[in-house]
Amino acid sequence: MSNSLPESIRLNKFISxxxxxxxxxxxxxxxxxxxxxxxxTVAVGAQVFAGDEVRVNGRLIAASAADKSDRVYIAYHKPVGITCTTLQTVQGNITDAINHPERIFPIGRLDKDSEGLIFLTSDGDIVNKILRAENGHDKEYVVTVNKALTPEFIQKMSIGVPILDRVTLPCQVQMQSRFVFKIILNQGLNRQIRRMCEYFGYKVVRLVRTRIMNVSLGNLPVGHWRNLPAEVIAEINRAVSGSTKVATNVAARTSKNSAKSGKNPQATKAIKKDAPRPRTGRGNKSPVKKEAPRNKGRTSKPRR
Incomplete structure (x- = not known):
């Protein structure tokens, strides 16, 4: 193991x-x-020191190098039916779908029955930064529903909807056509958009994530991926660092104020009209795998 390791580092950070x-x-x-x-065998929170040996399922884990120029950062247009997990036991997992030569993992999640933009990387550090700042950056979606939209629906969606025993944060919602609207969230609740629509009696027919922060899906075809350029990665890092600091400061102020008032800022009343939690389970069919070209390029299909 490299001697460049700090005096000690948390085990989970060392692995990521x-x-x-x-x-x-x-x-x-x-x-x-x-x-x-x-x-x-150790517990969560264990510390790793220079000279220690770490193995995961018998595989030796090398200390991270300071130079991350060899790290992989890609944008992937996830198809419907692909699950955002690296577990090989899950049929239709995202790593098998992409079949990238490097070991990569998704940043965040996108529901199995949704499609669109998701980042994958081999850089565990940026994954942690983005997930910590998950509620501080924009994610844009284009949503198709099963019945005609109304101005009232658009207005109520934008001011906040009671789901999962809380009210969603205000967001930008814009009607695109009779059955299609665009929504920009900076919150990441489980199946949030679907639950919000269900609250008003709408069913989502199609949901596509078209943007994350400064990266747009553009014309990237379904099932294809492209490398993110260095300048985009740098901009993401700057944005994430800023939003993480803001979130930390807000949390500290909220905690301080609630301590003075004796109130719990996270305590909310249960919402009776909340949509039921979705049942978990695998679909009956997995997406058809595509044959991919062997040549490398900026935009690539999964390699088989």
Whole structure:
């Protein structure tokens, strides 16, 4: 292991910085007893020191190098039916769909029955930064519903909708056509848009994520991916760092104010009209895999 390691580093960060997986996935590996530190099973929160040996499922994890020029950052147009997980046991998982030569993992999630833009990378550090700042950056979607839209629906969607025992944050909503609207969120609740629509009696027929922060889906075909250029990565890092600091400051002020008032800022009343939680389970069919060209390019289909 490299001697460039700081005096100590949390085990999950050490694993994610190596490019093996995200910190959240690292914590799951640790909780499942799949991680050995110097030959011994350890708990979440363990520290790694220079000279320590870390293995995940028997695979030696190398310390992260300071130079990240070899890290992979891609934008992928996820098709419907692909699950945003790296677990090989899940049929239609995103890593098998892309079949990238490097070990990469998704940043955030996009529902199996939704399509559109999602980032994947081998840089565990940026994954953690983006996930920590998940509620601080824009995500844009184009949504098709099963019945005609009304000005009232657009207005109520934009001011906040009671779902999951809370009210969603205000957002930008714009009607595109009779059945299609665009929505920009800076919040990431589970199946948020679908639940918001269901609250008003609408069913989502199609949901496409078209933008994350400064990166747009553009004309990237379904099932294809493209590399993100260095300047875009730098801009994402700057945006994420700024939103993380703002979120931390807001949380600190909120905590301080609630301590003075004796109120819990997260306490909300249960909403009776909330849509039921979706049932989990795999679909009956997996998407048809596409044959991909072998030549490398800025835009690429999955390689088979």
């Amino acid at each position: 910085d190596s490019g093996f997986c995200s910190r959240r996935e690292a914590d799951r590996f640790i909780e499942q007893g799949c991680v050995k530190l110097n030959g011994k």
